[in-house]
Amino acid sequence: MRPLPPKGQHHFWADHFLVYAQRYDTIRQQQGNVDRATGMHTLKLAACSLGEIFSDVFPIDQIRLYAHLVPHFGEVADDHLTHTNSFHLAQSFWLNNYFDKEFYYVVSS
Numbered sequence: 001m002r003p004l005p006p007k008g009q010h011h012f013w014a015d016h017f018l019v020y021a022q023r024y025d026t027i028r029q030q031q032g033n034v035d036r037a038t039g040m041h042t043l044k045l046a047a048c049s050l051g052e053i054f055s056d057v058f059p060i061d062q063i064r065l066y067a068h069l070v071p072h073f074g075e076v077a078d079d080h081l082t083h084t085n086s087f088h089l090a091q092s093f094w095l096n097n098y099f100d101k102e103f104y105y106v107v108s109s
Contacts, residue, residue: 016059023054024069027092028034040082041095042072065106068099 001018005011024043027034035042046054071090073081081089097107 016061018057019060019063021055023056024093035094037095040070040097043093043095044091045070053082065103067103068096069093070096 001020002016003018005014023046025040025044025046027044034040048054069087070085070093071081072094074089078089095107097104
């Protein structure tokens with residue numbers, strides 16, 4: 001996104017594209033940091049004790065690498081999940097370290 005400052009004013013972000021991002025935390029597994037079956041890290045959306053999601057807006061040029069998340073459904077997937085709402089309704093995700101070879105080396109090392 002690129003918000004426009006009020007007319008006649010110049011802000012530090014006026015010449016930058018911005019991105020809104022939410023924070024995810026790693027869920028520690030019983031046998032280490034990765035799921036034994038998939039070899040992927042399990043993540044959950046980070047929230048404070050009141051349930052408010054940790055998120056921020058920052059310049060897009062601060063992003064160094066993108067990540068591919070896959071909703072983790074558990075034993076049985078919720079019937080309400082679709083391809084349009086799965087990221088909003090899923091409780092946990094897998095960090096797909098197999099999506100890109102450069103990302104694999106960063107996450108797996």
